[in-house]
Amino acid sequence: MEIYKQPSYSVEERVQDLLSRMTLREKTGQLNQRMYGWDAYAWENGELVLTEAFRREVAAGAGMGALYGLFRSDPWSGVDYSNGITAAASAAAANKVQRYVLEHTRLGIPVLLSEECPHGHQALDGTLLPVNLAAGATWNPQLMEQAYSRVALELRSRGAHLGLLSALDILQDPRWGRSEECYSEDPFLAAAFTAAAVRGMQGTTPEELDSPDKIAVILKHLCAQGAAQGGRNAGPAAIGERELREIHLPAAQAGTAAGAAGFMAAYNEIDGIPCHANEALLSGILRGEWDFGGIVMADGQAVDRLIALTGSYEGAAALALSAGVDLSLWDKAFSTLEEAVNRGLAREADIDRAVSRVLALKFRLGLFERPYTDEQLALSVVGHAATRSLNLQVARESAVLLKNEDALLPLSGKLRRIAVIGPNADRLYNQLGDYTSIQREGSGTTVLQGIRQCAPAGVEVVHALGCGIRESSTAGLSEAVELAQRADVAVLVLGGSSARQFGGDFEANGAAIISEGSPSEMDCGEGVDLADLRLGGIQLQLAEAVAATGTPVVAVVIQGRPHALDELEPLAGALLCAAYPGAEGGQAIAEIVFGHVNPSGKLPVSLPRSSGQLPVYYNQKDPGRPRVYVDMPSAPLYAFGHGLSYTSFEYGSVSLSADSISTADLGTGSRVAVSIKVKNTGAISGMETVQLYIRARESGITRRIAELKGFSKISLQPGEEQTVTFHLGVEELGIWNTSMKFAPVPCRVTVMAGGSLAGARTAELEITDGLGTGV
DSSP states (O other), rough: OOGOTTTTHHHHHHHHHHHHTHHHHHHHHHHHOOOOOGSSSETTTTTEEEEEHHHHHHHTSSSEEEEEEEEETTTTTOOTTTOOOOOOHHHHHHHHHHHHHTTTTTSSOEEEEEEEBTOOOOOOOOBOOOHEEEEEEEEOHHHHHHHHHHHHHHHHHHHHHHHEOOOOOOSOOTTGGGGGGGSSHHHHHHHHHHHHHHHHOOOOSGGSSSSOOOOOOEEEEEEEGGGGGOOOOOBBBBHHHIIIIISSSSSHHHHHTTOOOOOOOOOSSSSTEEEEGHHIIIIIIIIIIIIOOOOOEEEEGGGGHHHHHHHHHHHHHHHHHTTTTBBBBBBGGGHHHHHHHHTTTOOOHHHHHHHHHHEEEEEEETTOOOOOTTTTTHHTTTHHHHHHHHHHHHHHOEEEEEEEEGGSSOOOOOSSSEEESTTSSSSSGGTTTTTTOOOOTSSSSOOHHHHHHHSSSOOOEEEEEEOOOOOOTTTTHHHHHHHHHHHHEEEEEOOOOOOOTTTOOOOOTSOOOOOOOOOOOSSSSOOOOOSSSBOTTTTHHHHHHHTTTTOOEEEEEEEOOOOTTTTTGOOOOOEEEEEEOOOTTHHHHHHHHTTTOOOOOOOOOOOOGGGOOOOOOTTTBBBOOOOSSSSSSSSSSBTOOOBBBBBOOOOOOEESSEEEEEEHHHHOOEEEEEEEEEEEEEOOOOOEEEEEEEEEEESSSOOOOOOOEEEEEEEEEOOOOOEEEEEHHHHHHHHEOOTTTOOOOOOOEEEEEEESTTOEEEEEEEESSSOOOOO
16 A cells, blocks of 8 residues: 555655656645635535536646635625535535545545634624634633634534634724734734634644644734735735734744644735745744744735746746745736746645645545544534634623713613614624625624613613614704603614625635725725725714714714714713624623623724824834824824723732843843732622733843733632733743844843732832843
């Protein structure tokens, strides 16, 4: 028997044996993922059949590297419950695809099935988590690790192998439509969630990939898409190497350390070099510095865009391949790799390198031994109560209470009538975000439904739409005002929407096309960038009209990006912010409104006052003296890390285990312990996120105003006190020095700890040169 068919041999030995048997066409076939999965099947008389287009694609590549989105459902794919693949039918469909490939190719190499899961599985019946911006607001990577493990279980039970997961983008410009896909504006926080996602979906050891409850994670996007000029999608990132390494690479490095199976290159360029052609990034840093051994996947049709640099598809494919891209996504260029080799544009050695990586992943997933999936497993996995419970808890912990004047929340007392008003009060899809599958009728809970379920007996809950997200019609204002006048409290549910519509226009890579002045209600998501961050349409006019009635106003903002709420904030006695909180979001918000749940979310991004104030992220370079605007405050409306609770927490002083440490000691693993006591001084239990920052100076380079270096979410009963301890070592205190080497340098450091930067307790730490002298 051939070595590659024998599991007793190592993955490396099996790869080399199989590679030695492959023709050039078979090799290039393994590097292609050209086909949309929904074009691979059709339903005939109630039976799923493979299309002629799928058969031709397998024949053209003498096999198939990967098939994208077999289960994808959304308006772009045109897949819904009338023509798509439900959870119950998934494994059988996957097995049919796999069986055809194995039985109709010479070597019988299994195909990888890759699926979108930026916040849960984008498939019929797939669980959708709150978007990444909401996940970041939980400040609870351990909770997200559990949630991601359930997503992995669902995907693998349906027959999928690769999960394409948004994790690496840093939110520096909230005008960007893909803001919702970012965990944070902070690299430390984003890195923690990236590592949690990898652990949850892949496990903690390489061997766990070959398990029925784990999938291989492809982290996207590498990198710096969040720094695009003007917040325009896929725009150039005008940054240098230091900014790249300090801000945009830590999450990717954390994902590598956690064992991520793959990365997806980003559309943007960095200093003139597109990421798909950036050998220094994809091979030098990723593989050379970090010793990454997995695959690099292209983004959708991104390799074709390199024709602007090369003039031909063959040249574009050769450029991406040599830079370090292994697997295509829908592009034509990689289908010309055989011709590129024949013309001398690409080297077969580069083909072999990429094929070896793709094959190694297939072996690690156990596909050669177990190519088929238990066709009954998904029935007991998808939609499980444990998954819903985790999803609900993520939504609860992601909501951020920004303002609560006179303890308006939680609602209590003798309420007779609550008016729930606004465009996001009763629209489930407006809670779900972009990359969202079609939902079954009656699934999920809107804010209106949640409030009706949680309201005390005898309380009447009335509802008015009021207005749309972006439309200008004032037809609903009078009804909203009338309901508010007759209510004891008005809950205004405003914000944005990434809900796509059937019949909409989409680019070839799936991004929504929203033209200038478009009447679409969609104001966020891929391809939907904004210049003005104020709430769209007449939402502010609605809020002003409701507030003018004198009825107390609770404003709930459901959004995919940080909107500018400067004009809304004074109109509301309480302000609750929820990045798209998912299908369980309505219940979670209602539980907070009525005090069944104590809010614990903290902002993972700064909330600006205006688009003209950007950039407003907290960790900007320290200018050494105030740099202010004349026409508005320079500080954000609400700062990174801010979030209120229904209880109160008191912090003690910061204690350091040493007030100085040498660079030599840091280099050999020594650390400084930072401790602070936290006490719940309120009347109810609550969760608090203790945050640790540093502000360094006199280190030879310009440092940042503040840098997050640790956080811990704890739960305290009334009167309970707990000491939280962090450790500062070389990873936290080192910098990219003047020689662009990561190392500790002599400097002075202010250590800050508290519930946020505002009012944080401080202590001073000195890093010496190891010779007994300071800075």
